[in-house]
C-alpha cells in the first residue's frame with residue numbers, strides 16, 4: 348500500500364489568471380480510503396491526472412512513498428503507473444474487440460509481457476467480482492458488468508493504490524452499489540490505498556476521509572469527517 352505526500356503543487360494553464368489546482372500540502376496515509384468531491388470544474392480530474400502521473404507538474408512534489416513522480420519523465424511515469432496504480436474510470440476504458448478476460452489481462456499485454464503467468468489471477472479476480480463468463484465479448488456485457496471487468500483489471504498487478512474517477516456515475520443505482528462494494532472490499536483485501544473521485548453520496552460516506560475541492564483549493568475537511576476504517580485505524 349502506498350501513501351501520498353503532496354507539497355506546493357500548482358497547476359496552471361495559459362490564459363487563466365489563477366491555478367486550476369493549488370495544494371500547498373496534502374498527506375494520504377497508506378491503506379486509507381479517501382473520497383475527492385467538489386463541483387464541476389473544481390479540479391478533481393486534474394488532481395487524478397497529476398497523482399497518477401497521467402499529467403506532469405513542474406511546480407511542486409507528488410511523492411508516493413519515496414518516488415516523486417513530478418520529477419519523472421513520461422516513459423518512467425508510465426512505467427511507474429503500470430506498476431503501482433490501478434485505474435477505474437467512469438466510462439470503463441475497455442476494448443470492444445476483446446473478451447472480458449483479455450481486457451483484464453491488458454495491463455500485462457501492454458507492457459509487452461507474457462500473460463500466461465497472470466491468467467490464474469485474472470480468472471480469480473473475475474470470479475471475485477462476480478463474472479462467470481470470462482470469454483464473453485465486452486460488447487455484449489451490461490454496464491455494471493463492464494465496470495466489474497474494469498475493477499478486476501485495475502487489480503491485476505496488485506497495485507499499491509487504486510484510483511477511481513466517478514466509478515459509479517454511469518451505472519444504475521443497483522450496479523453502482525455493487526461496484527462501490529467491490530472497490531471498498533477489494534482495496535481492503537488487497538491492501539491498496541483507495542482514492543475515489545465521486546458525487547455518489549452512498550460511496551463517499553463509506554470512505555475514511557473526504558477531501559472537498561472548490562475552485563482548485565482543498566476546503567477544510569469538516570470536523571468529524573475523519574472516521575476510523577472498519578477493523579481499526581490504518582495509519
Ligand SMILES: Nc1ncnc2c1ncn2[C@@H]1O[C@H](COP(=O)(O)OP(=O)(O)OP(=O)(O)O)[C@@H](O)[C@H]1O
Pocket residue numbers: 360361367385386387388389390391392393394
Ligand atoms: N488543458 C487545459 N487547458 C485549460 N484549462 C483546463 C485544462 N484542463 C482543465 N482545465 C480547466 O481546469 C479546471 C478544472 O478542470 P477539471 O477537469 O479538473 O475539473 P473537475 O472538477 O474534474 O470537473 P468535472 O466534475 O466537470 O469533471 C476547469 O476550469 C477546466 O476548464
